[in-house]
Amino acid sequence: MAGLLSISLTGLNAAQAALNTTSHNISNASVTGYTRQQVVQGTADPKFTGVGFFGQGTEISTVKRVYSQFLTAQVLAADTSQVQYETYYNQIKQVDNLLSDTTAGLSPALEEFFRGVQQVAADPSSIPSRQSMLSSSEALATRFQSMQSRFQEIRDGVETQISQSVSDINALAKKIADLNLKIVSAQSAGPNVPANDLLDQRDSIVADLNKQIKATTTTNSDGTINVFIGSGQPLVMGQDVYSLSTAASTTDPTRLSVGVELAGGGVVTIPENLLSGGTLGGLLSYRSDSLDTAQNALGRIAVGLVTEFNAQHALGQDLDGELGGNYFTALTPAMQNLPNLTTGAASTASVSASISDVSGLTTDDYVLSYDGTNYALTRTSDSVSVYSGTTLPAGVDGMTFTGTMSAGDRILVQPTRYAARDIQVAIQDTRLIAAASPVTVSKSTTNSGTGTISQPTVNSLTGILSSASAHLASDITLTFNSTTNQFTVTGALPATIAYDPSSNAAGSSVTLTNPDLTFSISGRPANGDTFTISTNVGGTKDGTNANALYALQSAKDLIGGTATFGYAYSQMVSDVGTKTSSAKINSEAQQGLLDQATAAQQSVSGVNLDEEAANLLRYQQIYQAASKCIGVANTLFQDILNIMG
Template sequence: MSGLLSISLTGLNASQAALNTTSHNISNANLAGYNRQQVVLESAQPMFSGVGFFGQGTEVSTVKRVYSQFLAGQVLAADTSRAEFETYYNQIKQVDNLLADSTAGLSPALDEFFRGVQQVAADPSSVPSRQSMLSNAEALATRFKAMQARIQEVRDGVETQISQVVGQINTLASKVADLNNKIVSAQSAGPNVPANDLMDTRDAIVTELNTLIKVTVTGNTDGTINVFIGSGQPLVMNTDVFSLNTAPSATDQNRVAVGVQLPSGGIVPIPENLLSGGELGGLIKYRSESLDEAQNALGRIALSLATTFNAQHQLGQDLQGTMGGNFFGSLTSTMQNLPNLLTSAPSTASLTTSVVDVGGLTTDDYVMSFDGATYTLSRTSDSGVVYSGATLPTNVDGLSISGTMAAGDRVLIQPTRFAARDISVAIQDTALIAAGSPVRSVAASTNTGTGSVTQPVAESLTGILAPAAAHIATPITLTFDSALNQFNVSGAVPATIAYDPASNAAGTTVTLTNPNLSFAIAGRPANGDTFTIETNVGGTKDGRNANALYAIASAKDLLGGTATLGYAYSQMVSNVGTQTSEAKVNATAQAGLLEQATAEQQGLSGVNLDEEAANLLRYQQAYQACARCIGIAQSLFDDILSVMR
């Protein structure tokens, strides 16, 4: 009887354990990160008798989690990518909304400004037209500043968020290490007593950590886990935490870089391309791939406009007869002395830059370094070298760099980053708008041929004098020599201009080098016909330079001489729009992949209430059957006692 009773008791205890576990599963069915548990039963050691082995019932081996490391890894991979794309999209759509706004964007202000320039070209002496041009210029500068301020606001938010996310990563890493310690203590009773609920809690924290930065998890024999980020940088090793921290970037002191906190207090930076996945990866990727380019592209338009407009404005004369100055305030590259590679102290370099070719300007930032013999100019985005030589570059990506550097010095050069912030209108007096040309051509009244010379245009300030009295030192005369088919030139270089009426009568363009003027000669001049190029005294109604200023709107000066100012802005808007669309599509697609991976994982590890309800009935019936066996054993024992009496 005792055998029947003890066997029934083992079944009763096993059923009770299964019922408890099933009840635990049902209670946690809606708990995120919970993995259903199962009771693992084994047959008890059988007893040998002369006729064979008789079973001794069952025993509970352990309570295990239904868990797949492979499926869990798929969920982590899908989730960290989803978080990265969503973060990227949420950030870039702010800039996309700004640029694409038909009223707040740059295009309306740019069009209105050149419309004002056109009005001055049509009526150079009109004060209202000139005032309108200045007002439109101020509005354009204000629009540049407003857009730059909004983009900078987004940038400041990104820098703040990066620091906050790093703090959250450290907090979660500490929790993982603490749970590692608790799990080791809980499982000290033996290998078959896993701390299932603590492991679920730890996995939930790892999942949350994975949404902040992509992690790789490995397990240890004692139940602890190791967590790695990047290319293998440890974040948690057993119960040790390797905290992250932020510090000014080595290539830009105004942006934060993420690194490993050393016990000594220093920080070892982690390359940005290794910090992928999660919110942190999305923020860093957005900052380097989209935000930098968008802000620099806007600055490139501002810098190109100011440079080309000022250069042309200086070639005209204002209402006072004086050569024009800068219409927009001068814009210079932002310089930042970085730590010297030899001394670690701030560099002492003193550099200046000037734009020599707006078509060569890019959206890159650069670091100029000097090792004592060689100057090296590298892009900050990919460290690509764009110049290396024994002297500072004179024309690289549209820039000329001059100044002094000591051995080991490094300088961050941002040619366009803050140009939109710094652009301003340099003149306030309408009379200072240089709408007229400084020179004019006059045909002698004694000419007998049909030759003509168009009004000359100044190509540069070479040979042009600033004083109001005379813009060229002496009048230039062009006298035609029919015998030699040439114009003899006095007062300029070159001294002769070849011209054959038989082949050039339709018109040919001529350029003088000193002074640097261009004009066209056409027709059939007679021998001795003379044309004079002289200072355009009193040219208040002359709008030739204003026309040249207006032509800047349609000139393809940007992007290697392929784009106008308006097209460059449209391309900027298009690029940001494309990146925004791609980020949205990627985020949506990744959310779908996460849903699929989660469904597969939950199909194995999730709690199915229908299944658990069936288990309740099954284990209840088993419990009742075991109880019935105990009742039978008790009845048989009572029968034996009654016989004895």
């Protein structure tokens, strides 16, 4: 009877354990991260008798998680990518909304500005037209500044979120290390007693960590795990945590870099391109790939407009007969000394930069360095050197540098980053708008031919005097000689200009030097016909330079001489729009992959209530049958007692 009773008890206990486990599964069916558990049951070792081996019932080996490491890894990979794309999209959407706004964007203000210039060109002496031009100029500057302010708000928000993400990562790493300790303690009884619920908790925290940053794990023999990020930087090693920290970047103090704290002290900066996945990866990639580029692209338009407009305005003449100065406050690349690579102290470099060619400007930032022999100009976006030589860069990416540096000195160079913030109208007096040309052309009243000379274009201030009464040292005269088919020039070079009325009558372009003027000769001048280029005295109704200023609207001065100011902005809007659309598509596609991976993982590890209900009935029947066996054993035992009594 003892054998029957003990065998029945093993069945009863096994059924009880299975019922408890099934009940546990049902209770946690809605708990995120819970893995279905299962009783592992086997046959007990048989007992030998003289007539053979008799079974001794059943035994429970362990309670295991129905867990697939492969499927779980797929879920984690899809999840960290989806969060990165979603974060990127949520951030870049702000820039897209800013740029594409038909009322708050740059395009309306830019068009209104050039409309004001056009009005002055049409009526140069009109004070109301000049005031309208100044007002539209102020409005344009304000629009640049407001957009820059919004960019800065977005940037500040990104830096705050980066700091918060790093804090969240550290908190999750601490929880993983704490659970490692608990799991080691719980599983100390033996290898076949896994702490299933603690393992689920740890896996859930690893999943949360992957939402912040892509992480990989390895399992140790004691059941603890190690967590790595980036290119293998340790975050958790068993029960030890290597916290992340943020600090001002060594190449740009205005932005945060992420580093890992070492056990012996100190911090190792992790390159941004190695920190992928999750919220942090999305923020870092958005900042470098889109935010920096868009903000610098806006600044490039501001620099291009200011530089070209100032240059042309300086070639004109205002209502008082003075040469035009800067219409806008001049913009120069932002420069910031970085720590010296040799001494670690702040660099003592004294270097200035100027814009030498707006068409060469890019949307990059740079670091200018000097090793004691060679200077190097390196892009911060990809660490590619765009210049290396024994002299400071000149004409590189539209910039020219002058000054002195010591060995180890480094300078952060941001040609366009703050241009939209710093743009300002330099003049307030409407009379100072240089709408006229400083020179004018006339022909002698005794000319008998049909020859004409166009209004000269002033190419530079070479040979142009600043005196309001005389912008030329002397009048320039051109006298035609029909015998030699050439003009004799006095007051400028060249001394003679070849001109054949039979072949050049449709027009021939001429450029003089000292002063630097270009004009066109056309028609059929007669022998002795004379033309005079002189100071434009009292030219208040002349809009020659205003027309040249207005022509800048259609001039392809940016992006290697391929884009106008308006087109550069449209391209900027288009680029951001394309990136926004791509980020949205990637986020949605990755969400689909995540849903598929999660469904596959849950089909194995998730709790199926229908299946658990069936298990309840099955284990209940086993329990009842085992109880019946115990009842039979008890009846037989009582019968024996009755016989013996």
